[in-house]
Amino acid sequence: NAGVTQTPKFQVLKTGQSMTLQCAQDMNHEYMSWYRQDPGMGLRLIHYSVGAGITDQGEVPNGYNVSRSTTEDFPLRLLSAAPSQTSVYFCASSYSAGGNSPLHFGNGTRLTVT
């Protein structure tokens, strides 16, 4: 099994550009989420989804949109990139929301906004 697959691995954007970070999982997991990782800040939750058609905001949602049209896919959209969005982005999934289910992570997308 591939697990959680993120594309691209690296991306450079100019301020104001838009792009979509892709995330797909093949484990039939209900729960999917996006985090950003910045030095000294740990991981911060951007958006999450507890199932197809359901999304909700996390700790740092501003500047990002998500949708969940299928169980497998959970893309993250940057509508107008800003330098403050330079970060490493991780997608994660688990069998169910919160509680006992451990998270499975992709290998990350390193985004630089100039």
Next chain:
Amino acid sequence: AQSVTQLDSHVSVSEGTPVLLRCNYSSSYSPSLFWYVQHPNKGLQLLLKYTSAATLVKGINGFEAEFKKSETSFHLTKPSAHMSDAAEYFCVVSEGRDDKIIFGKGTRLHILP
């Protein structure tokens, strides 16, 4: 409200000596607790989890953690460090079905030859 504090941002140990990474949490209910490891340029990988069964939890690669409710701690230990253990480690707390998962800020483990 739940929270998690990793008490050290960096820990250095010599190869072959014990490892201790400290984690304290706060939780209103019975929490689930996890440790994850992140090697350079990789995603996070589950090391071990506590979900109200045995208080001493064994994980992969020789790591274990002990849940101490009276001290609200969930420290990660390993008897003998290996060079391949050099990585960043995250303590995570979660409670209830719909509550968000809270990550600690991470502890970077350095292994000295």
